[in-house]
Amino acid sequence: MRHIILPIVIIACVSSHTSAQNRIGTGEVDKLYKSTCASCHGEDLKGGLGGSLLTIDTWKQVGKTTSFLDYVKEGNLEMGMPAFGGALSDPQIRSLEIYIDEMRQSAARDGATLVEAHDGVYSAGGYQFTVETIVAETNKPWSIAFLLDGNALVADRDGDLQVLKDGQLSKPIANTPEVWARGQGGLLEVALHPEYAKNGWVYLSFSESGGKVAGKVAGMTKVVRGRIVNHEWTDQEVLFETPLKFHRSSGAHFGSRFVFKDGYLFFGIGDRGAQDMAQDLNAPNGKIHRIHDDGRVPKDNPFVDVPNAYPTIWTYGNRNPQGLDLHPATGELWESEHGPRGGDEINVIERENNYGWPVITYGMNYNGKPITAITEKEGMEQPKHYWTPSIAVCGIDFYEGDVFSDWQNDLLVAGLASQELHRLEVEDGKVLSDQIILHGIGRIRDVASGPDGFIYLLLDRPGKIVRLVPVQ
Template structure:
């Protein structure tokens, strides 16, 4: 009887004078107010049936779920909501339902959580974990390999560290690396070794460049105004000689008006391909700035490895456009790598809640942020109701709930033959490494191979064929070795 009353009363309450303002309502509240009476607070069902059991009577695609909500099914007792909710709100409900469905599903799955000395089994390869560094590193961000067996590690606070060929972390950071303005998610981020390092010695760094504006920040408890950072992601190269950073050259930086105090979305990663260097500058919360070709934020760049702008870049002939831009419409990509089989570039991008993406990066294309996205704001308010649009690229795949994707690597080694050419994606929030098999630019297999050891900041295969994983919290580096 109770559910019947709910059904009878609800549509009336929608038209009552004190109808709440749904447009400002966060999605969990929206669901609770409008839907939980029939589908249960935890979505597990009532008169309206479960929305998290993976069974969809009226269609399982997002378009179909959206239709179920918008058009309802009055005969069965499902209210049509398109008169009370706009497209954006319905879209956020679809994301919310998907998040809850996936969470419920995940509860029944035993994800591989490796333990030292024990073999972890996955679909194609079994591995053990080995510690590379678990002491003395603070917020390690990226890892790169020198041909002599040494490894370079960035710490977000601003230090470049060396792990010796003997495996020992050098207590002294490299002297003289560029000053970084570490604030929010910024700092010293990526390190990459030029493929011709053995003859040219070049090492590339990407970091938050800028300055502190004295007394321009928020007032503290002591009444004094803090300094305010002004930063943007920049790229340099230099050489390391006798533990010192020397011969520095700027590869990319931008004009002062584009520097910002926003603490989010710096990007970045660096990859090399055929004499070019590719890297990412995140949109820094600037949203629509990523759609503007005259603005450096929210873009992936392609330059010659010495920083010159190639004449065949896509926007060289576009008035006012920044010539280094290769692709645009990005939010905060922090994974970038090249498919060794055909040279295709892939990137993983932090989207908003429910909108993390894997993209196939192609010359001159627009990846849609923030006009299209599969996500909504982290607080549950909608961003947009549309997920696709003419002239904007669809992701290869996207993750609901968000995994907070960071670090991306095609495995090229020989120690794990069954993983050869598979793509490995790290995830901060979900604390996992995912293996994706890519065929014809589509994901044909996806598997979590490691979970819950820490926030995964980077994943990369070494020239030694091991798969290295950088963790934050706890700060450490480990590697996957084939099980005996």
Template sequence: MKRLLPIAALTLAASAEDAPDYSKMKADQLFETLCSSCHGKDLNSGLGGSLVDGQWKHGATDAEIRKSISEGNLQLGMTPFKTVLNDDQIRMLVIYIREKEKDALAKGIEYPKPEPGKITHTDHEDYKIEMVVEDGLDIPWAIGFLPDGRKLVTERPGRLRVIGTDGKLDPEPIQGTPAVIHHGQGGLMEVAIHPDYEHNGWIYLGFADGWRTEDDKPRTITKYVRGRIKDHQWVDEEEIWKADKEFYTDQGVHFGTRLVFDQGYIYFVIGERYGWKQAQDVKRPNGKIYRLFEDGRVPDDNPFVDTEGAIPGIWTYGHRNPQGLALDPRDGSLWETEHGPRGGDELNVIERGKNYGWPIITYGMNYDGTPITGETEKEGMEQPVIYWQPSIAACGLDFYTGDQFPEWKNDLFAGALAQQEVRRLRIVDHQVTEQEIVLKNIGRVRDVASGPDGYLYIILNDPHRVIRLVPAK
């Protein structure tokens, strides 16, 4: 005989059966299903009030918003969602709300969009842009400055180009440079000129190394070499760092790739190549920042030299896709920017042996609006100095060291691909005290570099150009 249930129990059982499966919903679907009736589909209407006007009655931090979603406030009619959503889903809603808030607050703001010949005003300096190379480049990626006034520019399809002392792009690329695999986000990427180039002539390159299988599938990972240029030829090549073949992959994303010099050492990055959890494994090369001597030897005091099975060149781990690396000229600290997923691009201070968390902790979610993790912090893992939400697609990073813009001296300039902007960050005691967009919407910013002439050089993609900022005066 069947046991009869009370009417209330039957109602609850029926409603549970009819309830949608939240676990399969993306961020926008979750919001529309659970939140739009009170806050509006545009997040800016309804009895619950706006979520995108920058005004928060019950706490403005991510943690406080997360608590409001989880715990609710029954006296004010706010449903607690912790019984139907897990931590990952609640974190995903916070990211979605932050994206929409940012978009709403940005409406009507006029960002500096410079035009040739016109003065652009910023908080501390006014500038004009000058066109260095307007045509003839194919996906330029990085720029380096030779002591005689020439400049080297990499093109991702695999060419190393020269801008002459007359300011003109040499139509012929340097011959004999390493073979690269131009695949997805990979190709010829970094170029870095040795600080003592006048005496040793060394030029360092970072690129997607590998091979293609019989069915034309690539196997790649980032590799670094150094060489010299003589008579327009690449010569004297020496291998600086290369992964074992077992770690090459057919993934076309997250190559990372930047290199800086520091008093006899080099630091460089390898992206995690879409091998998420491999970034946490010091026995695997991807998702790491490395420290070597300039000739590729491993220093004895590296943090994992004595760790069994670890790759000895590793300096830090837990990185996703770093594409910005710079040394603070004031104290020698190492700074890095890396792409988060959807939300959670990071600015980090890089310190010996530390774990930067990816993918165990992150301030982002998957590109399709599904969660990665609800965790944003964990013991033993570093917090970013700042993170950008929504993502700016951080790329290219340099401290300004020139004298042409005295009010920008020692400020950090960060490029952004998706947001097409250059941000100026003022760093005091390893904290960002100012952040300003100084350029926007003239192309995807691939690299930012402080030139020896005191100008700020910027590599743009779409359109593929090199420009520089010069004082308005």
């Protein structure tokens, strides 16, 4: 059964409602709605000759005896709902469904009781907490890795790797790799090897330009490791880079984020703006990759024996993986995938799986043009959770600290455009609930539980580092 009804998220702690997901209700789909549906259902979807489309509780057939697609195609002539099967394509009808869902979800939020922060104190999920500024002004912090001495490394998309110590960011570490800071690219992930105390390895991912492809400067995601000695990057080893033919001039969808498990390194690369390549096993984009932590290709990777397949591929059909973390109890690999408009996803990544992009998706193009009519297909994985409208999902982190102990093993999820921090309760590979625990303090690029148990957030434009600290 097609899952058409999204649970509306619980709003707990919201200081103000900004319609930051500013494309809601815009673009081609808006024109389509206005020219084909608005005459009866109203420009504001609140109804006219036809009923309100904002309150699906009052829909009589869609979601009960038929799907949205079939209903709109066939209509209900007795009731006065025309059949659109001849006039509109399936993907167009699907884009209208996403549009109605966007409008419905944001209307539900506008009507929700929005809790203000009182005297700077937020309350959500059973805790009262403040948002403490650690670094008031920086550039584009993308990821943070906590060191053993209580300090941290911060990777900035502009290319700087800095040490965060006593609330101050150091001058950039010298001799880090040159990055191709184009669009969404630049210096991305930083992480420590699990045995960093013994071996000192620091891992970085970034976009690098290998030169020109078809006359245009092009780039691709690259992974290296090195050591930091006397504030200098040394001993660098290249662990993953692709031949120049896979570099693309687009500044979109470099993916990234690292997870170490059992001597392997997992990381994602986005589709680099070429969506169909996500389904192509010969190409590295739109994939989750698995290599040994020293860069060797594991002999038991799922596609190593397939002629021409890219040997490091672990899974495919991944649009733009922006968050990756291991479930602390089960060891499952959870991923956030920045989707098209209305199609942000949370997935559990398992060997050899196809996550469907762009054949199936819950979203449409950002300009409101449809992508596909289908959201599921045999042989393709369903997300564990998705957001319509999009929150612009980015970093994720399973909370493991003692400070917010009720949140242990909950998945914290950062939203950029929505400026939201979500807390997802998960069990047996399922998402049980989705709660907004913070809203409106800025675009959240990454979330990380610190060794002190506080929850650290990296904010983007303006760049800031803050942490959530409970009120005693």
